[in-house]
Amino acid sequence: MNHETRGSPEVLGAVQQSGRLMRWLNRRTGVRNLLHEGLAEPIPGGARFAYVFGSGLLFIFLSQIITGIFLALYYVPSADHAHVTVEYIVKEVAAGSFLRSIHAYGSSAMILLLLLHITQTFLYGSYKGRRELLWLSGCILMALVLGMAFTGYLLPWDQKAYFATAVGTNMASEVPLVGDFIKRMMRGGAGMGTLTISRFFVAHVFLIPGLIFAFMAAHIYVFRKAGAAGPIHENPVRPRMQPQPFYPRQVLYDLAFSAALLIALGLLGHYLPFELGPKADPADAQYVPRPEWYYLPMFQWLKYWPGAKAVIGIVVIPSVIASLFALTPFLDRGLERRPWKRPISVGLYSLTLLGLIALGVISNRNDRRDPAVLQQLARQEKATADFIAAKFEPEEASRTGVPVLSPELEKGKALFSSLACNACHRPDGGGTAAGAKLKGLGKSQDQIKSLLLTPTKSMVAGGMTPVQQPDHDLAALSAYVASLK
Numbered sequence: 001m002n003h004e005t006r007g008s009p010e011v012l013g014a015v016q017q018s019g020r021l022m023r024w025l026n027r028r029t030g031v032r033n034l035l036h037e038g039l040a041e042p043i044p045g046g047a048r049f050a051y052v053f054g055s056g057l058l059f060i061f062l063s064q065i066i067t068g069i070f071l072a073l074y075y076v077p078s079a080d081h082a083h084v085t086v087e088y089i090v091k092e093v094a095a096g097s098f099l100r101s102i103h104a105y106g107s108s109a110m111i112l113l114l115l116l117h118i119t120q121t122f123l124y125g126s127y128k129g130r131r132e133l134l135w136l137s138g139c140i141l142m143a144l145v146l147g148m149a150f151t152g153y154l155l156p157w158d159q160k161a162y163f164a165t166a167v168g169t170n171m172a173s174e175v176p177l178v179g180d181f182i183k184r185m186m187r188g189g190a191g192m193g194t195l196t197i198s199r200f201f202v203a204h205v206f207l208i209p210g211l212i213f214a215f216m217a218a219h220i221y222v223f224r225k226a227g228a229a230g231p232i233h234e235n236p237v238r239p240r241m242q243p244q245p246f247y248p249r250q251v252l253y254d255l256a257f258s259a260a261l262l263i264a265l266g267l268l269g270h271y272l273p274f275e276l277g278p279k280a281d282p283a284d285a286q287y288v289p290r291p292e293w294y295y296l297p298m299f300q301w302l303k304y305w306p307g308a309k310a311v312i313g314i315v316v317i318p319s320v321i322a323s324l325f326a327l328t329p330f331l332d333r334g335l336e337r338r339p340w341k342r343p344i345s346v347g348l349y350s351l352t353l354l355g356l357i358a359l360g361v362i363s364n365r366n367d368r369r370d371p372a373v374l375q376q377l378a379r380q381e382k383a384t385a386d387f388i389a390a391k392f393e394p395e396e397a398s399r400t401g402v403p404v405l406s407p408e409l410e411k412g413k414a415l416f417s418s419l420a421c422n423a424c425h426r427p428d429g430g431g432t433a434a435g436a437k438l439k440g441l442g443k444s445q446d447q448i449k450s451l452l453l454t455p456t457k458s459m460v461a462g463g464m465t466p467v468q469q470p471d472h473d474l475a476a477l478s479a480y481v482a483s484l485k
């Protein structure tokens with residue numbers, strides 16, 4: 001397409017008014033052409049609300065990156081620390097629960113938007129007319145987004161995360177020949193633990209996002225190369241309808257939609273903070289795992305394929321559906337785009353979608369009809385609510401018996417050994433022949449601080465010298481001594 005014919009008066013006007021800085025920048029970067037190229041994209045038939053879902057996906061992806069970076073500032077990917085660090089984010093960090101909720105609900109939003117984006121482009125036949133690679137890159141992006149949802153779900157390491165991921169990784173072992181290998185690769189061993197968390201973490205934070213960047217770039221590039229497909233009456237190869245540039249109408253629609261998304265996520269995060277349950281307890285045989293809504297259909301589907309038949313349900317049928325779906329633009333070659341003239345492809349698509357919805361509804365209904373399951377689910381909900389209501393008590397011993405300390409106490413503990421206090425007092429607060437017992441002193445942090453600054457006669461007699469340390473170190477050390485119980 002000829003670039004000169006693409007310009008709209010608005011775009012050129014906006015770019016030309018931008019003044020000296022812009023000129024300076026433009027001579028060095030060509031940013032003006034870039035902007036022009038980006039904003040002047042012609043849309044046959046003009047802007048529409050139906051086209052906003054792709055931009056919505058891009059927007060939520062950016063939001064996920066920003067909130068994800070914030071979460072990564074606090075998160076520690078290990079079986080001993082993952083849960084307590086997420087608890088710290090939820091209970092202690094300013095706006096932590098809010099930002100975590102936006103991130104967690106953001107994954108649901110992405111999957112919802114994916115469904116809408118795919119449904120819109122499918123119904124509009126927007127994969128037709130030299131858009132095979134556009135569709136294929138979209139399919140890969142969909143798999144990657146589902147991968148993000150799957151890997152992110154485990155990271156809080158609460159009961160829900162643990163048991164849902166146990167089910168999810170178990171499914172992999174149904175793949176013939178290599179199934180067990182795949183499962184072990186995902187888990188980093190036969191069972192689930194720190195290695196599983198770090199693998200999921202690396203996939204969630206480095207690997208998959210990197211691939212998403214690459215495929216998003218490819219997706220947008222081939223989209224621009226083929227041009228917007230326009231409405232269902234438009235010829236997808238040689239557009240005839242009066243085009244309208246991307247800027248300003250479509251940009252405004254896209255921005256309005258993104259703003260609405262952000263407001264919806266904000267309201268959800270504020271009024272319905274995303275839940276965090278008690279720490280994963282692999283020994284809990286009672287726990288009834290239930291995946292997030294988007295994995296519920298798959299979860300229900302598995303139940304129809306017990307034992308030896310599992311490979312058909314888990315591997316064969318999904319692979320056939322996925323291949324048919326990915327190869328749609330190669331199989332459905334005609335240029336006809338009106339959905340009612342494409343009964344086979346549109347029929348198959350609608351059937352699959354309705355099937356998924358039905359599976360989700362059935363799973364939900366089965367749960368509500370089984371009193372034992374209902375009771376257990378209610379117990380789990382109560383445990384989650386109690387856990388969230390409980391105060392954050394980091395000094396509580398973790399399941400491994402190693403106490404988990406707040407950063408301040410951790411520092412105090414380190415000083416306790418670097419200042420050689422443990423030469424005469426035991427690090428757990430017990431006494432030795434050379435020094436008194438420190439646990440359960442019943443003294444406040446301030447009282448201990450002044451004792452350390454000016455030891456009593458008997459302390460001096462016992463060999464203790466006044467602690468000469470910067471005030472914040474002294475505070476951390478006395479907080480640590482005061483915390484010994």
Ligand code: HEC
Pocket residue numbers: 416419420421422423424425434435436437438441448451452456458459461462463464465467477481
């Ligand atoms: C050379 C041995 C020695 C070292 C090293 C030492 N202490 Fe002591 N500390 C003692 C003795 C002995 C007492 C008990 C004196 C007494 O009976 O009143 C004591 C008492 C204390 C008490 C008061 C306990 C009470 O009953 O009120 C505190 C608090 C204390 N030590 C903290 C520390 C800290 C913190 C360090 C490291 C900076 C440290 N000590 C290093 C020997 C030591």
